[in-house]
Amino acid sequence: MTSNRRTFAIISHPDAGKTTLTEKLLLQGGAIHQAGLVKARGAARRARSDWMKIEQQRGISVTSSVMTFEKEYDGETITFNLLDTPGHEDFSEDTYRTLTAVDSAIMVIDAAKGIEPQTRKLFEVCRLRSVPIITFVNKVDREGRDPFETMDEVADMLALDVSPQMWPIGMGGLFEGLLDFRTQEVARVEGGSNEYLGMRDPLDQAAISGNFEEEYQLAQAGYPEFDLEAYRNGDLTPVYFGSALKNLGVEELIDAIARIAPPPRPQPAGEEKIGPEHDEVSGFIFKVQANMDPNHRDRIAFMRQVSGTFKRGMKLTPSGLGKPIAVHSPILFFAQDREIADTAEPGDIIGIPNHGTLRVGDTLSEKNEIRFTGLPNFAPEILRRVQLKDPTKTKQLRKALDDLSEEGVIQVFYPEIGGSSIVGVVGQLQLDVLISRLGAEYKVDAALEASPFATARWLKGTDAALRDFEKFNQGNLARDRDGDLVFMAKSAWDVGYQEEKNPDLAFSATKER
Ligand code: G4P
Numbered sequence: 001m002t003s004n005r006r007t008f009a010i011i012s013h014p015d016a017g018k019t020t021l022t023e024k025l026l027l028q029g030g031a032i033h034q035a036g037l038v039k040a041r042g043a044a045r046r047a048r049s050d051w052m053k054i055e056q057q058r059g060i061s062v063t064s065s066v067m068t069f070e071k072e073y074d075g076e077t078i079t080f081n082l083l084d085t086p087g088h089e090d091f092s093e094d095t096y097r098t099l100t101a102v103d104s105a106i107m108v109i110d111a112a113k114g115i116e117p118q119t120r121k122l123f124e125v126c127r128l129r130s131v132p133i134i135t136f137v138n139k140v141d142r143e144g145r146d147p148f149e150t151m152d153e154v155a156d157m158l159a160l161d162v163s164p165q166m167w168p169i170g171m172g173g174l175f176e177g178l179l180d181f182r183t184q185e186v187a188r189v190e191g192g193s194n195e196y197l198g199m200r201d202p203l204d205q206a207a208i209s210g211n212f213e214e215e216y217q218l219a220q221a222g223y224p225e226f227d228l229e230a231y232r233n234g235d236l237t238p239v240y241f242g243s244a245l246k247n248l249g250v251e252e253l254i255d256a257i258a259r260i261a262p263p264p265r266p267q268p269a270g271e272e273k274i275g276p277e278h279d280e281v282s283g284f285i286f287k288v289q290a291n292m293d294p295n296h297r298d299r300i301a302f303m304r305q306v307s308g309t310f311k312r313g314m315k316l317t318p319s320g321l322g323k324p325i326a327v328h329s330p331i332l333f334f335a336q337d338r339e340i341a342d343t344a345e346p347g348d349i350i351g352i353p354n355h356g357t358l359r360v361g362d363t364l365s366e367k368n369e370i371r372f373t374g375l376p377n378f379a380p381e382i383l384r385r386v387q388l389k390d391p392t393k394t395k396q397l398r399k400a401l402d403d404l405s406e407e408g409v410i411q412v413f414y415p416e417i418g419g420s421s422i423v424g425v426v427g428q429l430q431l432d433v434l435i436s437r438l439g440a441e442y443k444v445d446a447a448l449e450a451s452p453f454a455t456a457r458w459l460k461g462t463d464a465a466l467r468d469f470e471k472f473n474q475g476n477l478a479r480d481r482d483g484d485l486v487f488m489a490k491s492a493w494d495v496g497y498q499e500e501k502n503p504d505l506a507f508s509a510t511k512e513r
Helices: 018-028 042-047 050-058 093-100 117-128 147-158 213-222 228-232 250-260 391-407 428-442 463-476 492-501
Strands: 005-012 030-034 066-073 076-083 104-110 133-138 161-164 166-169 177-180 185-190 195-202 236-241 267-269 272-274 282-290 299-307 315-318 349-354 363-365 382-388 411-415 422-425 446-450 455-460 477-479 485-489 506-508
Touching: 005 018, 005 093, 005 117, 005 250, 018 066, 018 076, 018 104, 018 133, 018 250, 066 250, 076 250, 093 117, 093 282, 104 117, 104 250, 117 147, 133 147, 133 250, 147 161, 147 213, 147 236, 166 213, 166 236, 228 236, 236 250, 282 391, 382 391, 382 428, 391 411, 391 428, 411 485, 422 428, 428 446, 455 492, 463 477, 463 485, 485 492, 492 506
Parallel strands: 005 076, 005 104, 104 133, 133 236, 161 236
Antiparallel strands: 030 066, 066 076, 166 177, 177 185, 185 195, 267 272, 282 299, 282 363, 299 349, 315 363, 382 422, 382 446, 411 422, 411 477, 455 485, 455 506, 477 485
């Protein structure tokens, strides 16, 4: 059986049009349920907890959400699970982890700007995991770069084969529409503002006024043909052109995801790979979101289902807990009516309400034998000492830091010597979120101060080697939230020096639970 699920994310630089495209995708497919609106509006916005103010002020989406929609193709219903990734310029661990939970990605590029820094970073994360990518060159209704230039930039900067599937006819004031190479139809725009009214003509009957023939013939002949295997391996990207704003090229894009994007892929679990056909329900937590509703302290763990057919009430064992929990009230994002959805399939995302038992990186399974790998914590690049303004709140602070590190907002390190906790992040934005949430959700007034450390490394080695190291380096050691030993380094040089001096120890920049 081939699966009808397509689980994907959109990667882009801020302003390229991700939000607009997301809205249009949801509009085209019948959006069934949205976990968190694309951009919360009105009452929905006010109902969200205070810390999301940062999101509004800075016009960014700090939290990821899951959006599901369906479309019929040849009598079959395809279910699309779109996972939102934060679009701000700081690379965050949250983004990385979300990309571990998808099977493919759409890379949105602004036709006038080409590949921008954040697009590139996110692309690299996809490449690391061989996530196949469809490129969507957006905003063709405006004056932009020569499409050939954009194609070549994608090919050169990302070292990918590019295969155009559509081509803009003219541009800006001279823009006439989009040619679909597959169907040989032109989606035509009208009037000075390039409105698309759903008109399509066969190419040989399309009234094209300019002389663009040579250009699109060159485009069609001059690039590699689409090759499904090369795309699925992450070596080739099919390129679509369009305008999210004018709803142009969006239908072709959804169509492409349905036709060519991979169904749920096997996921790495140590030496093995677990595929959708594996004979039990399994999945992994890639995200935890706490306090979505300010009146409840509940948190939702997002599980990417890898195998089996999930049924409501089923018992699954989280790897971090070791004993089974019954999943009675899962949030099934594809359910038209939350009450009647009782099952989920590989590729789906299940929201599991819990009180802190589930953590990012946990595997859930029926038999408790699988451990999915590849959801690391990253060595922090910014370390700060947390200074309490009210010393009687020590307990609350500890609880807050533990909670937030569990959620993956920050990492926390408790030094072996000295009182103040140290928080570590990979991007500045995570610190803003931390301070804001400490105040809003935990009523803890705290400040962040410079810490003497520049980075951290998880230590691994024999007990004896670790004990030896501990004896001489106590001032530079801390424990993370799991109690694992961490070397706090003052500089990258410091790491290198200690590595050389202690060949029996591994100084790891990532940690997998
Ligand atoms: P983002 O989520 O990637 O950050 O981008 P977003 O969709 O918010 O789009 C950024 C800006 O680009 C918006 O304009 C949006 O209307 C515009 N835009 C998106 N797609 C297209 C397109 O295909 N053609 C044209 N011409 N513009 C497009 P804004 O003025 O910044 O915001 P708004 O006030 O219109 O929401």
